[in-house]
């Protein structure tokens with residue numbers, strides 16, 4: 001674990017001082033789950049369930065705040081069973097899926113989900129020809145219900161393909177009043193109404209949290225980082241944690257604490273608990 005400044009160490013201590021009233025938000029891919037080639041093959045880091053269970057004994061609530069559909073994150077992470085076990089230990093588990101457009105909790109057990117954005121179906125119909133036009137016809141298209149993700153990870157030149165797709169996908173998305181969300185060898189297209197920063201604020205407000213921690217690894221987490229920083233300026237103890245990777249070095253400078261990927265996140269959760 002590496003603090004990015006002396007202030008960051010103070011923020012860490014401030015959060016630990018209010019841990020029993022604090023909430024913890026964690027991104028899924030690249031933070032709780034190691035990044036893998038096939039999105040369907042992602043699973044929690046082996047140490048994550050144990051760390052989250054222990055966390056449940058000392059914090060107010062935990063939320064997985066992800067770009068994944070809530071149903072998929074719950075299935076891949078076995079979050080239903082984990083949420084029940086966390087409830088037994090005194091903390092609620094929430095899942096904010098689709099960047100906060102969907103929500104689920106271990107108590108409620110139902111996924112609240114909006115309708116797909118109006119332009120998405122037409123966007124998806126026009127997508128294959130745009131991919132071919134960018135010499136990226138074999139990109140993997142992940143249809144997510146409320147969004148679509150175009151993955152280049154399994155292509156011969158993932159970074160080159162991503163670069164060639166950037167402008168054409170942004171233009172097609174704009175034509176259908178949709179937003180692009182670039183990430184680790186992926187460009188997602190979705191409604192622009194929601195982002196992880198709003199999800200963090202909802203989470204904090206609804207639980208009347210006394211402190212907040214957010215851990216993330218990718219560009220879609222930046223608004224959550226900003227929300228924690230803004231809340232901190234308003235007096236709420238807060239800590240921003242970057243799950244670092246060579247693929248996305250840009251988040252390091254925005255965080256208070258930098259750890260080495262999901263293994264480092266698990267280690268950090270253990271540290272917070274050890275030192276309480």
Ligand SMILES: O=P(O)(O)OC[C@H]1O[C@H](O[C@H]2O[C@H](CO)[C@@H](O)[C@H](O)[C@H]2O)[C@H](O)[C@@H](O)[C@@H]1O
Nearest residue numbers: 028029035036037039042066067068153184186
């Ligand atoms: O908000 P997150 O939990 O980080 O989810 C964001 C997107 O992540 C997924 O893609 C990423 O993980 C895949 C599996 O490790 C990897 O193959 C891909 O390259 C990464 O970009 C997921 O497939 C998307 O639907 C999520 O929205």
